[in-house]
Amino acid sequence: xxxxxLLDRHIAFLEALRGAGLSVSLAEDLDAIAALTAVDWSExxxxxxxxxxxxxxxxxxxxxxxxxxxxxxxxxVGEGATSLGDExxxxxxxxxxxxxxxxxxxxxxxxxxxxxxxxxxTLARLAVEAVARFGAMPGRGPGLSSWSAYTxxxxxxxxxxxxxxVAALLAEGRVDGEAxxxxxxxxxxxxxxxxxxxxxxxxxxxxPDHVANVxxxxxxxxxxxxxxxxxxxxxxxxxxxxxxxxxxTRLTQEHHARRRGPLDFRRTVRASISTGGVPLxxxxxxxxxxxxxxxxxxxxSGSVANFAQFTLLLxxxxxxxxxxxRAFTFIxxxxxxxxxxxxxxxxxxxxxDLAASTSxxxxxxxxxxxxxxxxxxxxxxxxxxxxxxxxxxGDARSNYSDxxxxxxxxxxxxxxxxxxxxxxxxRHWDTGDSAATAxxxxxxxxxxxxxxxxxxxxxxxL
Amino acid sequence: xxxxxxxxxxxxxxxxxxxxxxxxTSTTAFLAGALEKPLLVEGPAGVxxxxxxxxxxxxxxxxxxxxxxxxxxxxxxxxxxWNYKKQLLRIQxxxxxxxxxxxxxxxxFTDEFLLTRPLLTAIRREEPTVLLIDEVDKTDVEVEGLLLxxxxxxxxxxxxxxxxxxxxxxxxxxxxxxxxxLSEAVKRRCLYLHLEYPDAERERxxxxxxxxxxxxxxxxxxxxxxxxxxxxxxxxxxxxAESVDWARTLIxxxxxxxxxxxxxxxxxxxxxxxxxxxxxxxxxxxxA
Numbered sequence: 001x002x003x004x005x006l007l008d009r010h011i012a013f014l015e016a017l018r019g020a021g022l023s024v025s026l027a028e029d030l031d032a033i034a035a036l037t038a039v040d041w042s043e044x045x046x047x048x049x050x051x052x053x054x055x056x057x058x059x060x061x062x063x064x065x066x067x068x069x070x071x072x073x074x075x076x077v078g079e080g081a082t083s084l085g086d087e088x089x090x091x092x093x094x095x096x097x098x099x100x101x102x103x104x105x106x107x108x109x110x111x112x113x114x115x116x117x118x119x120x121x122t123l124a125r126l127a128v129e130a131v132a133r134f135g136a137m138p139g140r141g142p143g144l145s146s147w148s149a150y151t152x153x154x155x156x157x158x159x160x161x162x163x164x165x166v167a168a169l170l171a172e173g174r175v176d177g178e179a180x181x182x183x184x185x186x187x188x189x190x191x192x193x194x195x196x197x198x199x200x201x202x203x204x205x206x207x208p209d210h211v212a213n214v215x216x217x218x219x220x221x222x223x224x225x226x227x228x229x230x231x232x233x234x235x236x237x238x239x240x241x242x243x244x245x246x247x248x249t250r251l252t253q254e255h256h257a258r259r260r261g262p263l264d265f266r267r268t269v270r271a272s273i274s275t276g277g278v279p280l281x282x283x284x285x286x287x288x289x290x291x292x293x294x295x296x297x298x299x300x301s302g303s304v305a306n307f308a309q310f311t312l313l314l315x316x317x318x319x320x321x322x323x324x325x326r327a328f329t330f331i332x333x334x335x336x337x338x339x340x341x342x343x344x345x346x347x348x349x350x351x352x353d354l355a356a357s358t359s360x361x362x363x364x365x366x367x368x369x370x371x372x373x374x375x376x377x378x379x380x381x382x383x384x385x386x387x388x389x390x391x392x393x394g395d396a397r398s399n400y401s402d403x404x405x406x407x408x409x410x411x412x413x414x415x416x417x418x419x420x421x422x423x424x425x426x427r428h429w430d431t432g433d434s435a436a437t438a439x440x441x442x443x444x445x446x447x448x449x450x451x452x453x454x455x456x457x458x459x460x461x462l
Numbered sequence: 463x464x465x466x467x468x469x470x471x472x473x474x475x476x477x478x479x480x481x482x483x484x485x486x487t488s489t490t491a492f493l494a495g496a497l498e499k500p501l502l503v504e505g506p507a508g509v510x511x512x513x514x515x516x517x518x519x520x521x522x523x524x525x526x527x528x529x530x531x532x533x534x535x536x537x538x539x540x541x542x543x544w545n546y547k548k549q550l551l552r553i554q555x556x557x558x559x560x561x562x563x564x565x566x567x568x569x570x571f572t573d574e575f576l577l578t579r580p581l582l583t584a585i586r587r588e589e590p591t592v593l594l595i596d597e598v599d600k601t602d603v604e605v606e607g608l609l610l611x612x613x614x615x616x617x618x619x620x621x622x623x624x625x626x627x628x629x630x631x632x633x634x635x636x637x638x639x640x641x642x643x644l645s646e647a648v649k650r651r652c653l654y655l656h657l658e659y660p661d662a663e664r665e666r667x668x669x670x671x672x673x674x675x676x677x678x679x680x681x682x683x684x685x686x687x688x689x690x691x692x693x694x695x696x697x698x699x700x701x702x703a704e705s706v707d708w709a710r711t712l713i714x715x716x717x718x719x720x721x722x723x724x725x726x727x728x729x730x731x732x733x734x735x736x737x738x739x740x741x742x743x744x745x746x747x748x749x750a
Contacts, residue, residue, distance in 0.1 A: 038496040049489035057649040059656045175747045249641045
């Protein structure tokens, strides 16, 4: 049998998808092959859609799929059909002219124009050009050269264009906040394109497998809170309410399934009279729903701020599942933030309020878990009782200060249950000023680095 | 029968019945027909998931069999049920005759006493059929098990009658709002399509094709406003259905220019949460 390179590539692509966390089964593999034989090969878009329809079954995995598809079935090879500008012929062997201050300024001017107009086609071309011109890292020999999106972005620095884009959009009659957001999105989009293209070029030289292993970002629900960029944070925030809704639905369904209480003997016997004493239908006593009060203590210092906000938002989105929720934020001082989570309140406003109230949580500005716990016990001891569950969020990094383990032991003892969510990877626990084990001995500590883990945890404790 | 001859054939034929599909939708719908595999469509409410099934039925001249899913849906309402009343009558009627019980037993479990529900109906039909399993995420997990046999082999087993295999495979569309993650087993058997809000140009085409008599200028303003609203963090972003409703409202109110006042006055047509409305008014500086 003659093996075509296409089959090898197909299998390598599938392996890469599996490596990136997509569960692609053999059945789906065969489907994909069947789909490819059914469609026309002349259009890359059709092939892309056919692969997507057969292999991706979760929308959250789509960006990962798109990145890998671009790696294994690149849109263009090398410089592509569009060469670098008009003068490319004469400058091709003269790198200095392609890349100097004047060239950079011209490029940025063109980029600004395209960004203001939102011209996707030009932006795609410019991204390719940016990597080619400003992201080349000449190697010591053939095959050793590489491409760096980082260098390209440092040189071009599209983020500095944001203000100019905002100004241009405002002049078009857009409103302030909106212009900010769309400018941010356009800059983010361009950044992503540059990264994609650098990845594509590296893949061309070193093989897609190499790049797939090292350079593909995880899907948004598996992305670390601590590693999230600004555009990611926004995307994650959009995920919070759907996540809460999914969790709530799942919980109601599961409770529903387990809702049948103990047998109601009297009703069953009484009902059996109509069937001649045969208890055809059994009746059960209703099960009383059991709801706990939840007290959340949340470290909001800079290092864990993202994580804290997401967890607080999720807890409050799920507030129906608890009898009562109270939330406190701290850095070295405790501040109650329950009132910010009004029912039906707007997510963006809540986030802004929370950020503003951070200042109340700090007296000295350095994270001090011991002092925060002590203050909490002094001021809000009434919050924790036998009906309440205590949830502590933080990385347990206390700047080598007194840990106040006794105070925490008292608090945990007073509560019905207690948990600690730590946004750091387990392997970083106890490094530096982390007191993970010390606190973990008092309150069970769970690693919670991304939305998936967060969702699983909340589901388990309910 | 082949359902469609190519992705572009899907696009043209769906357009003829008023459904404007994008490239991914056309390709996936074509594959669902060509590979005879069920098509799972996910996406936010109101982007045209159910409409897609209806449009496929209309474009191919097939009949639409619809199973609306809900919590508590069971076999008896999805697959088939025996008509107990009729069976009881049959038993009572035969008591006078000398029929033995075994004869009567064979008698009452025949086709005559079978009440077919949507899934069985779709499988038994000999004419082209589009089977729409709507909002499949609303069902309990057990129903998915029931769907597995139907979706992978297009057959239903009835203990008393044996296995009913589809004479002609229906075009199956499952829709889901993704409120619950469907099981891997179901997803593996389906092709998957995620429908999103359309881009401005396509939405404009949809709105003008659905609402004749809408002025070009207003349509442009409307689509732009809806796109801006979707960029805000709203609890419920306006769907295509709502932009069409809005267009109808504007015609009914004879609004010829969608200025800020007009938007603010009719915002209730597209935003259904008071906090969303407040947010829109604040962010878009309406009635500033």
